[in-house]
Structures are given as structure tokens and as C-alpha cells.
Amino acid sequence: xxxxxxxxxxxxxxxxxxxxxxxxxxxxxxxxxxxxxxxxxxxxxxxxxxxxxxxxxxxxxxxxxxxxxxxxxxxxxxxxxxxxxxxxxxxxxxxxxxxxxxxxxxxxxxxxxxxxxxxxxxxxxxxxxxxxxxxxxxxxxxxxxxxxxxxxxxxxxxxxxxxxxxxxxxxxxxxxxxxxxxxxxxxxxxxxxxxxxxxxxxxxxxxxxxxxxxxxxxxxxxxxxxxxxxxxxxxxxxxxxxxxxxxxxxxxxxxxxxxxxxxxxxxxxxxxxxxxxxxxxxxxxxxxxxxxxxxxxxx
Amino acid sequence: xxxxxxxxxxxxxxxxxxxxxxxxxxxxxxxxxxxxxxxxxxxxxxxxxxxxxxxxxxxxxxxxxxxxxxxxxxxxxxxxxxxxxxxxxxxxxxxxxxxxxxxxxxxxxxxxxxxxxxxxxxxxxxxxxxxxxxxxxxxxxxxxxxxxxxxxxxxxxxxxxxxxxxxxxxxxxxxxxxxxxxxxxxxxxxxxxxxxxxxxxxxxxxxxxxxxxxxxxxxxxxxxxxxxxxxxxxxxxxxxxxxxxxxxxxxxxxxxxxxxxxxxxxxxxxxxxxxxxxxxxxxxxxxxxxxxxxxxxxxxxxxxxxxxxxxxxx
Numbered sequence: 001x002x003x004x005x006x007x008x009x010x011x012x013x014x015x016x017x018x019x020x021x022x023x024x025x026x027x028x029x030x031x032x033x034x035x036x037x038x039x040x041x042x043x044x045x046x047x048x049x050x051x052x053x054x055x056x057x058x059x060x061x062x063x064x065x066x067x068x069x070x071x072x073x074x075x076x077x078x079x080x081x082x083x084x085x086x087x088x089x090x091x092x093x094x095x096x097x098x099x100x101x102x103x104x105x106x107x108x109x110x111x112x113x114x115x116x117x118x119x120x121x122x123x124x125x126x127x128x129x130x131x132x133x134x135x136x137x138x139x140x141x142x143x144x145x146x147x148x149x150x151x152x153x154x155x156x157x158x159x160x161x162x163x164x165x166x167x168x169x170x171x172x173x174x175x176x177x178x179x180x181x182x183x184x185x186x187x188x189x190x191x192x193x194x195x196x197x198x199x200x201x202x203x204x205x206x207x208x209x210x211x212x213x214x215x216x217x218x219x220x221x222x223x224x225x226x227x228x229x230x231x232x233x234x235x236x237x238x239x240x241x242x243x244x245x246x247x248x249x250x251x252x253x254x255x256x257x258x259x260x261x262x263x264x265x266x267x268x269x270x271x272x273x274x275x276x277x278x279x280x281x282x283x284x285x286x287x288x289x290x291x292x293x294x295x296x297x298x299x
Numbered sequence: 300x301x302x303x304x305x306x307x308x309x310x311x312x313x314x315x316x317x318x319x320x321x322x323x324x325x326x327x328x329x330x331x332x333x334x335x336x337x338x339x340x341x342x343x344x345x346x347x348x349x350x351x352x353x354x355x356x357x358x359x360x361x362x363x364x365x366x367x368x369x370x371x372x373x374x375x376x377x378x379x380x381x382x383x384x385x386x387x388x389x390x391x392x393x394x395x396x397x398x399x400x401x402x403x404x405x406x407x408x409x410x411x412x413x414x415x416x417x418x419x420x421x422x423x424x425x426x427x428x429x430x431x432x433x434x435x436x437x438x439x440x441x442x443x444x445x446x447x448x449x450x451x452x453x454x455x456x457x458x459x460x461x462x463x464x465x466x467x468x469x470x471x472x473x474x475x476x477x478x479x480x481x482x483x484x485x486x487x488x489x490x491x492x493x494x495x496x497x498x499x500x501x502x503x504x505x506x507x508x509x510x511x512x513x514x515x516x517x518x519x520x521x522x523x524x525x526x527x528x529x530x531x532x533x534x535x536x537x538x539x540x541x542x543x544x545x546x547x548x549x550x551x552x553x554x555x556x557x558x559x560x561x562x563x564x565x566x567x568x569x570x571x572x573x574x575x576x577x578x579x580x581x582x583x584x585x586x587x588x589x590x591x592x593x594x595x596x597x598x599x600x601x602x603x604x605x606x607x608x609x610x611x612x613x
Contacts, residue, residue, distance in 0.1 A: 009556040013591035038599035049523035157506035194505035201565035209461035
């Protein structure tokens with residue numbers, strides 16, 4: 001299957017290491033893809049709060065482009081996944097609304113028939129590739145490592161837009177993938193909560209407290225790193241952790257925040273540079289060392 | 300069938316002894332979690348405290364956390380949560396002080412509700428009969444009027460977890476109801492208050508309130524609408540409104556988001572203290588090669604712009 005690849009703005013902006021590592025891992029997995037180069041930003045919920053139809057029209061344009069390519073959309077961003085899923089649900093539930101948007105798109109030579117499927121790489125791993133096939137690409141068994149999952153709001157809520165009834169496995173997909181590497185998935189209560197990024201530029205104090213709570217909790221649970229399928233969460237949890245650390249009694253947190261493909265790349269025995277692991281604010285040195293020292297994967 | 304519930308206990312006279320207590324009981328296939336808790340109280344442990352009244356999801360008394368998520372337990376079947384007989388964990392609602400076991404003090408909830416003046420404030424001569432409002436002007440408020448003030452949204456609000464001053468989803472949804480009521484004469488004053496610190500701009504859009512509301516009130520959606528109304532009413536000098544405007548401008552121009560510009564615009568270009576405060580974060584990002592120097596673009600920004608303008612022009 002060939003995917004219409006939608007990396008999202010942040011993978012091309014503040015987290016270039018996500019795109020590098022995702023490409024390396026997808027190549028190793030043999031995932032065929034073609035980027036939707038003319039796609040726009042999803043609006044990340046921000047455009048939608050100003051004008052929902054505007055956000056929906058831009059996303060429907062992206063769905064129409066993918067439909068034309070004859071491919072499902074694959075993203076590497078929880079926020080993009082959620083915003084696109086919500087937009088798709090709204091237009092599929094209301095044919096008149098879709099027709100209105102199609103009238104606008106018709107002037108651009110586009111029409112959305114309503115057939116595009118949108119899947120985050122995380123879901124593609126669990127649902128399409130399968131854990132067994134994924135494990136065949138691992139050269140390391142990351143046993144002895146503990147990873148704290150952190151989903152990002154938009155890939156868990158609202159649940160009725162995300163196909164959880166049809167795909168209940170999505171709700172624990174991140175733990176499933178973490179455990180497939182041989183690592184332990186830590187049970188941190190913050191894993192489905194907000195990272196704070198949406199209010200970082202509005203109420204920084206609250207945003208930083210969220211970082212302190214989530215990374216501090218994971219650290220207290222002995223996690224070696226946090227793993228997230230959301231680059232927006234990464235931006236806040238990694239970039240603002242030095243500030244958040246000042247709110248902890250010890251003044252320290254030092255929890256690396258890995259992008260999902262970086263964790264997979266470590267299990268695949270890739271070099272840290274191939275995965276952009278040098279591009280983190282919180283040093284990844286220790287977790288790289290532990291992964292390098294991990295035993296070879298069996299089978 | 301047999302079902303185990305792990306229930307959080309708290310005795311104010313002996314706080315050190317609080318913790319989870321497990322109860323195993325027989326339940327019917329149709330039993331709700333409330334049925335199970337009442338059975339425990341009546342047949343096993345009369346000391347278990349919980350609030351409930353109507354048992355029909357009308358009174359809003361029995362919101363509590365089921366496996367970590369706020370739910371009305373009278374509306375939640377045991378077998379929906381534990382289809383294979385898994386143990387169910389019950390906690391009191393969050394973000395409010397616990398009085399005993401599953402009972403919390405709703406004072407913070409009511410204080411916030413009072414703070415938004417949840418009553419009509421019409422001006423001008425009092426009509427001889429009732430205040431008239433057209434059906435169209437009120438129909439869209441039906442959803443928000445459905446709120447039964449159970450506190451589920453407040454329980455799971457991720458902002459209230461870090462900032463007890465935040466007005467919170469229930470009070471803000473209520474505020475929306477009065478801002479939008481055509482009979483009220485204080486829309487501008489209301490928006491001015493809601494535009495302040497701890498108001499509409501502090502919501503993270505995490506959707507917890509949308510997910511847990513048992514009545515589909517969609518508090519977050521109301522908060523987003525209030526933001527829009529505040530900007531329309533001329534309250535534009537906040538980081539929040541600058542953030543929204545800058546985001547839209549960037550997507551309109553490039554088809555994509557320009558993160559650096561978004562940060563500078565949101566803080567305010569001339570807000571030197573905030574910019575200096577953020578400088579170390581920017582410098583660290585530069586050192587690590589993750590500072591977005593150049594705005595990335597869609598390959599067809601003109602097409603994105605045309606779609607943008609067409610919808611905005613409607």
C-alpha cells in the first residue's frame with residue numbers, strides 16, 4: 001500500500017529530527033509513500049476556533065488531494081491526526097456541508113468524494129504492518145528500558161471521531177508498540193493529558209507546570225525516556241523542561257522526550273545521528289547508551 | 300455475574316488510613332456502577348459514602364471517576380466498563396477537595412459558577428409580560444442549557460489541575476449561555492471579564508470536558524466560541540487573540556504554520572520582558588539545530604490562500 005504522506009508543519013519546523021527519524025524508520029519498514037506537497041496546515045484547532053468551516057475547507061482540500069492520489073493519508077503528528085479526523089467526521093456526517101465545501105474546491109479543480117482514510121504512523125504500525133512484522137525489523141531487544149507513553153490530546157479525544165469503536169486497540173497502541181521493543185511501558189497517569197503547548201504562548205506558567213507534572217511523574221516512575229507520537233507535545237515537554245525542572249523540589253528532571261520513530265530506530269539498531277537524537281534539548285545520551293548495550297533481538 | 304470494584308476511601312478523621320478498598324459483589328447484566336456501589340453500601344459496608352439521588356442522569360449528583368475518567372455512574376453500566384469482568388477502579392471526582400470517600404466539596408464549582416453571574420441582566424423598561432426571545436435566537440442554546448452541573452468536566456479539566464483560579468469548563472459554558480442570550484444587556488461587560496486572566500484564553504483545548512460531559516454540552520466548543528465573540532467585540536490585545544490571528548495569517552500566506560513568527564506575535568513584538576524570558580529557549584533550540592529559521596511553505600500557497608479568502612468572505 002502506498003500512503004499519501006502528511007508530515008505536518010512541526011516536523012518541518014521545530015522538530016526536524018522527527019521527519020529524519022520517521023523517514024529512516026519508514027524506509028526500513030518498506031512503507032511506500034508520497035508526500036502531499038501542496039497540503040496546507042490542518043489548523044491545529046486554532047484556525048477552527050476562529051472559523052470552523054475555514055479549517056474544514058483546508059482539510060477537505062487535503063483529503064481531496066489524497067483521494068486523487070488514490071492513497072490513504074499517513075501522518076506522524078497526533079494533532080494533525082485528530083484535527084483531520086474531526087474535520088472528516090463533520091463533512092461525512094453532513095452531505096450538504098460537504099457539498100458547500102466542494103463548491104469552493106471545484107474552482108480549484110478539486111472534489112472530495114469522502115473516501116480518504118487518515119492514519120497516524122502509530123496506527124499503521126499496529127493495524128497494517130502488525131507487531132510481528134515490526135518486531136522482525138528490530139535488531140535490539142530494549143529489555144531493561146522503561147518508556148513512559150505520552151499520546152497527545154488529539155489522538156485520544158474526542159474518542160468518537162477517532163474510530164475507537166471499530167479499532168479499540170488504538171487506545172493502547174502506544175503501550176503496545178513500546179512493549180513490542182521489549183521495553184516496559186510505564187503506567188503514568190499523565191499519558192493522555194494535555195502537555196500544555198496550546199497555552200505556552202498564552203499562560204506560560206500553567207504550560208510549564210504541566211511539563212513539570214508529566215515529566216516529573218514519569219521520572220518518579222523510573223522512566224528512561226518519554227515516547228510521544230506528537231511533535232507538539234515534544235516541543236513543550238523537551239524544550240521547556242529546563243524551566244519546568246525549577247518547579248521540582250530537586251530542581252532536576254532530565255527526562256529525554258523521544259519521538260515514536262526514534263524509539264523504533266533504537267530498536268532497529270540505527271545510529272543516533274540517523275535519528276536526529278543529537279537535536280534534543282534534554283540529552284538523550286544515557287538512553288542511547290542503554291539501547292546500545294541492550295541484547296540482540298531474538299528472531 | 301461477579302464483579303470487583305476497587306473503591307477509593309477517605310476518612311477525614313483518620314486521613315492516614317485512606318486508600319483503595321476492594322469489594323466483590325454479584326451484579327446483573329443490566330446493573331449500573333451506581334447499582335453496584337449502592338449494593339456494596341447496603342449489603343457489605345455501610346460506611347461507604349457517595350452522592351446520588353435520581354438514578355436517571357438528571358440530578359447530576361453521582362459524577363465520579365471510573366477507571367480514571369469522570370462519568371455519571373447511574374448512566375454507566377458495569378459491563379460497558381468491564382466487559383470481561385475486569386476490576387473497576389472508582390475515585391471521587393477530581394479538582395475538588397474530598398470530604399469523605401467519593402463525596403467532594405463542590406464549593407469551588409459553585410464559586411466559579413457565581414463568578415460568571417449566571418442570571419439574566421436585562422436593562423431598560425420592564426415589559427408588562429415576559430421578555431420575548433425568538434426561537435431562532437434561543438434554539439442553539441439548548442445544548443448548553445442541558446448542563447446538569449454534575450461537575451464531570453471540572454473533575455477532569457487539565458487546566459484546573461495546575462491552576463485552581465481558572466474559571467473552568469462548566470462556568471465558562473454557563474457564561475456562554477448568557478453572553479448569547481438576546482434578552483441580556485451585558486454582553487460586552489461579560490466578555491470583558493471572560494477575556495481576563497483565568498478566563499477563556501487559558502483553556503488548552505484538550506477536549507477532556509467534551510469527552511466526559513454526560514449531556515453533550517461541549518464546554519470546550521463554547522469556550523472557543525467565546526474567544527471568537529471576544530475578538531469580534533474588540534478585545535484583541537491579549538496573547539490569545541494575537542496567537543489566533545498570527546496563526547491564521549501564517550497559514551493564509553504560506554499554507555503552513557510559521558512557528559517563530561507565531562511565538563513573537565503572540566508574546567507581542569514589543570513585549571521585551573517576555574521576549575527576553577524566552578530567549579534562552581530559542582538559543583537552546585538554535586544550538587541543537589532545531590530552530591525553524593525559514594518558514595516552510597505549501598507547494599501551492601496561492602491555492603490555499605484562495606480557499607482561505609473564499610471561506611472568510613462568506
